Amino acid sequence: FRQKLHVNPDIFDSILDHISHHPIFQNNSNNHQLPIALQLAVFLNHAGHYGNATSNQDITQWAGIGVGSVTNCTNHVMVALLDQHDKFIYFLMADSDDAERAHEWVEKRTCPEWQNSILAIDGSAVNLMNKPSLHGEVFFNRKSAYSLNCQVCFFYDITHSILFSS
Numbered sequence: 001f002r003q004k005l006h007v008n009p010d011i012f013d014s015i016l017d018h019i020s021h022h023p024i025f026q027n028n029s030n031n032h033q034l035p036i037a038l039q040l041a042v043f044l045n046h047a048g049h050y051g052n053a054t055s056n057q058d059i060t061q062w063a064g065i066g067v068g069s070v071t072n073c074t075n076h077v078m079v080a081l082l083d084q085h086d087k088f089i090y091f092l093m094a095d096s097d098d099a100e101r102a103h104e105w106v107e108k109r110t111c112p113e114w115q116n117s118i119l120a121i122d123g124s125a126v127n128l129m130n131k132p133s134l135h136g137e138v139f140f141n142r143k144s145a146y147s148l149n150c151q152v153c154f155f156y157d158i159t160h161s162i163l164f165s166s
Contacts, residue, residue: 004041004044004045004048004062005041005044005045005048006044006047006048007044012040012041012044015040015081016036016037016040018084019036019040019077019080019081019084020036022079022080022083024076024079024080025039025076025080033072033076034065034069034073038063038065038073039072039073039076039077040077041063042059042063042065042069042070042073042074042077043073043074043076043077043078045059045062045063046059046070046074047074056070056071124149124150125141125143125145125147125148125149125150126147126148126149126150127145127146127147128145128146128147128148130146131146132146
């Protein structure tokens with residue numbers, strides 16, 4: 001499940017609960033849409049892979065649906081998710097109780113310097129065009145590509161740092 005969809009089953013169920021009543025999944029046609037759970041699975045499979053593994057043909061074979069259905073499922077779920085954007089993606093107010101709890105958690109479990117950060121993105125791979133000439137094998141990742149891992153952290157006081165590490 002996780003290998004194909006890149007989420008735990010409970011997260012899948014939660015996403016499904018949040019998008020199931022979206023009007024994009026309703027129609028007045030005699031041709032019924034695919035079950036919303038299947039549409040979400042197709043979307044997550046599509047979004048969680050790259051290269052040949054994300055082709056419509058590959059997903060068609062995996063899901064047992066037509067090529068056009070892969071595109072439709074992906075588009076339907078994307079519309080439903082984007083309509084949920086403001087409900088789930090937002091920055092905490094600096095003086096809120098949630099922000100204070102987050103600050104305490106960060107201070108206890110990570111670098112104290114990051115206590116006032118509002119966003120950290122960890123693990124994004126930035127692919128390199130070629131193997132680096134110095135210690136090149138160090139940059140070879142689990143996906144058989146040469147890359148740098150990127151970590152970005154933004155702070156409340158408007159300063160920011162971008163750290164690259166291999």
